[in-house]
Amino acid sequence: AQSVTQLGSHVSVSEGALVLLRCNYSSSVPPYLFWYVQYPNQGLQLLLKYTTGATLVKGINGFEAEFKKSETSFHLTKPSAHMSDAAEYFCAAKPATGNQFYFGTGTSLTVIP
Amino acid sequence: GAGVSQSPSNKVTEKGKDVELRCDPISGHTALYWYRQSLGQGLEFLIYFQGNSAPDKSGLPSDRFSAERTGGSVSTLTIQRTQQEDSAVYLCASSLETGPLHFGNGTRLTVT
Numbered sequence: 001a002q003s004v005t006q007l008g009s010h011v012s013v014s015e016g017a018l019v020l021l022r023c024n025y026s027s028s029v030p031p032y033l034f035w036y037v038q039y040p041n042q043g044l045q046l047l048l049k050y051t052t053g054a055t056l057v058k059g060i061n062g063f064e065a066e067f068k069k070s071e072t073s074f075h076l077t078k079p080s081a082h083m084s085d086a087a088e089y090f091c092a093a094k095p096a097t098g099n100q101f102y103f104g105t106g107t108s109l110t111v112i113p
Numbered sequence: 114g115a116g117v118s119q120s121p122s123n124k125v126t127e128k129g130k131d132v133e134l135r136c137d138p139i140s141g142h143t144a145l146y147w148y149r150q151s152l153g154q155g156l157e158f159l160i161y162f163q164g165n166s167a168p169d170k171s172g173l174p175s176d177r178f179s180a181e182r183t184g185g186s187v188s189t190l191t192i193q194r195t196q197q198e199d200s201a202v203y204l205c206a207s208s209l210e211t212g213p214l215h216f217g218n219g220t221r222l223t224v225t
Contacts, residue, residue, distance in 0.1 A: 032211075034213050034214075036214075036216075041218075041221075042218050043117070043206075043217050043218045043219050044156075044204070044214070044216040045216070046213050046214075046215070049213050090155070092214075099144060099161055099163065099168075099169070100158070100161070100169065101158075101214060103156045105154075105155040
């Protein structure tokens with residue numbers, strides 16, 4: 001079965017610093033990959049997705065992620081953190097066949113002014 | 114266009130009572146999912162619908178939990194004889210056959 005691992009349940013960065021949130025998946029067949037953001041008292045909002053094609057995916061709010069098959073990773077980055085980026089971030093994977101989505105346990109991002 | 118709508122947004126109920134949670138998916142989305150999110154926790158899969166059928170009910174925690182979907186659209190999640198451990202945010206999401214999930218804002222259930 002597919003699994004998704006997010007290293008670091010809590011990440012703190014200074015405003016203006018690089019944001020790096022890590023995600024690794026386990027599968028012999030690269031799945032579809034997603035990053036979601038959750039603000040307090042809201043549902044999850046899609047940041048970006050990888051299905052096929054270009055391995056560097058750009059999303060909303062200046063975020064991007066790179067699919068690295070050799071490392072089974074899909075890390076999320078943003079060059080310069082804003083205070084408004086403080087939220088919970090979830091990585092998810094979906095096998096190319098099948099309908100189950102597998103979520104990581106989430107990373108809480110704190111941005112320090 | 115309209116997103117996934119969930120109602121109520123908040124529900125407080127007494128232990129032992131039954132509750133119904135409603136989800137209106139995005140029009141045309143054939144797949145519908147229910148997840149549970151406890152305080153500070155990740156997402157716990159409950160059930161998946163494809164059209165009106167539920168090929169995957171593996172996440173329902175007990176026989177007190179049930180769900181149905183009618184007309185390939187609205188879904189209700191019913192919890193009978195609620196317990197305090199049922200307190201959580203219940204999230205609904207819908208998708209096209211191969212698309213990403215689109216989430217509603219959830220129903221926060223508190224069992225007193």
